[in-house]
Amino acid sequence: MNKCKHMFVSYAYLIVNFGGNLKGTSHLAIGVAIGVAAVAYYPLSLTNSALYIAVASFSSLSADLDGPSLLSSKLGNISKLLQNLVLGVGVFLTGTVLYMHFFQHSFDRTFAVIAVSTLLLGFVARAGFIRNALVSLVGLGLIYSGLVWSMTWLIAFGVYVAWVPWLKHRGMTHTVWAILAWGGIGWGLEQQLQVQGIMIVSVISYFSHLLADTLTPSGVKWFYPLYKKSIKLHI
Template sequence: MKELKGTTHLAIGVGIGVVAAATHPITVTNAAAFVLVAAFSALSADLDGTSLLSGKLTKAARLIRVLMLWGGVAAAGAAAYLYAAKAIFYPYWTIAAAVFVLLGLISGNGAIRNALVSLIGAALIYAGYAIGHGWLMGLGLFVAWVPWLNHRGLTHTVWAVIAWGAIGWGLERKLGIEGIMTTATCGYLSHLVADTLTPSGIKWLYPLTKKTFKLPFR
C-alpha cells in the first residue's frame, strides 16, 4: 500500500485529540478544541494533493470548468450572431469568450481545485488580518500555498512540522487552552510518521536532501 487513506489519518488525529482532552482539564469546549485541532492537523499535510479536506472541491472544480468552456462557447456564438445578423462587433466580449473557452480547454480539474483551496487560504489571511489574529494569517498562508507543491514534498518535512507548531502556538495563545500547540504538532507529526511507514515513504529533510525515509529503513 503506497498511500494511506485520509480516513486513516483522520482516525489517528481524532485519537490524539481524545488523549489530549483526557490529559487536560476536561470541559466541553476544551475537548472539542483538542479533537478538532488534532483531526485537522492530521489531514493538513495532504493539502498538497487530493485529500479528505480538499476532495469535496473536485466536483465544484469540474462544474466551474464546464461553465467556463460552455459559457465561452455560448458567448462566442452570441458575438458571431450579432456580427452576422446586425453587423455589430463587440471586441471585448469576443476576447472574453475566447479566454473562457481556452481556460476551459487547458485548465484541469486539479488546477481549478487548487485555485479554490488557495482562495480559501486568501480569505483566511484577510480574516486574520481583519481581526488581528496572526495564527489565522499563518494558517491562511499555508492553505493558499501548499496546493501548488509536489505531493509529499515540503508539506511532509520536519520544516512543515515546525511551521505548523508555530501556527498552533498562536492559536493556543488566542484560545488560552494549554496544550493546543502540542496537540496540533502531534496531529501533524502523526501524518508524517504514518506515511513513513508506507513503502513510498517521505523526504523528511527535503530540500536539504532528497533521501526518502521509509520501511524497511535503509
Template sequence: MKGTTHLAIGIAIGAVTAAQYPFSPKSTSLYLAVSAFSALSADLDGPSMLSSKISKLSRSLRNFLLWSGFIATSILIYQYFSLGVFYPEYTAASLALFMLGLLTSEGMLRNTLISGIGGGFIYAALLWQMPWLLGLGVFIAIAPWLKHRGMTHTVWAVIAWGLIGQGLEQQLQLPGMMTAATLGYLSHLIADTLTPSGVKWLYPIYKKPFKLP
C-alpha cells in the first residue's frame, strides 16, 4: 500500500476523532498529527514501499519535510540552550516532521538517524519521567533495524502503540488521543492486509500472512 494512502487514511481518522470533541486549533492539530504519524509508523522498519520508486513530487515533499523538521528542531534547540525556553509539544512535532521525511529514505544513515531520534526520546523520557515517551523512544530506536512487515506489522505492535497513545492522552489530558493513535496504526495494518503480500498479524507465533481479497 502506498505511503500517501496510509497518510490520507490517518488524516481522515484524525479528523473524525477531532470532530467528536469540542473544537480548538491546538487539539485538532494534535489529533491530526498523532493519527497521521501513527498511520505511517509501522513503516519505520527499514526500506519500504515509501522508499521505492519515488516520484519527483514525492521527492520534493520528502525534502520539504526533512528540511522543515530540521530547521524547526534546530531553532527550538537553540532557544532551549540560549534562552532556557523549551516547548515539548512543538519539539515533538518538529521531530515528527523530520521522521516523516526519513520514512521515504533508505539505508544505514536513515536507520541511524531515526534510531538517534528514538534515543533522544528515551533520554527525555528518563529525564522527565514519562513512561509513554520511553515506549515511543524504544519503538523508534529499534524499528528501523527490523525486517519489513515483521514485528511492526503485528497485533502486538498495535497493542504497544495503543499503550503509548494512552500515556500521551493522560499526559496531555486530551480524551481521544489513544483512539486516534491506535486506529491510525491499526489502519496501516488493515490496508496492508489488502495487498498481495498480506500481513503476519500474529508473527512470530504464526508466521503465515493474512490476506484479504
C-alpha cells in the first residue's frame, strides 16, 4: 500500500512541476517516472522492467501522434540527438524482430512490443506528411499482424496508430474516450503477455499527458465532441 501511495504522490508532483511546460521532454519525463515507479512496485524482472518503461514512455506521448506535432519546435540540439537515437534504436529493434520472425522462425511478443513502442516513440516529435505516412504504415502492419494472430487489441492498436496522425492536434486523441480506448488496448496487451500492471501503467501514462496539457493556456477538450470547450486548470 505504501509503495502505491508513493507512486501516485510522485506522479502528482511531476505533473505539477513539469506539465505546464508542454515540452516533449516533460511528457516523456513523466512517462519514464511512471514506468520506473511500476518497476519498483511490481515484481522485478529485467524484461518486465523494460516493458513497463517502454509502454509508459510511449503512452505518455502517444496522444501527440495526432496532426503536425507541436513538439518539433520545442526540441533543442540534445533533445534532437536523443530523438534520432531513439528512432535509430527502434528501427534496429524492429528490424531484429522481423529478421528473427522471417529467417529464424522465432518470435518474442514482449520484445516485439518493446521494439515497436521504441520505434513509434522516435516518430512522436517529428512532423510532416512523410512522418504521418510512415506511422500509418506501421499501423497497417500492426492491423495485419492482429488479423493473422487473431489479436483484437493489436488490431485496435493498429487502427489508432494508422488513423490518428491525420487528425487535428488536441482533438479526439486528447479526450476521455481516447483514454478508455487506450485502456482497452492496454488490457488486451496485459492479457496477451500475462504481465501484471500493463493496463494501469498505460492508462496513467496516457492520462498524464492530457492532465499536463490541461495545465496549459490552451487546455484540453476532454469530452469532445459532446462538449467542445477546452477545460483548463490553473495551479
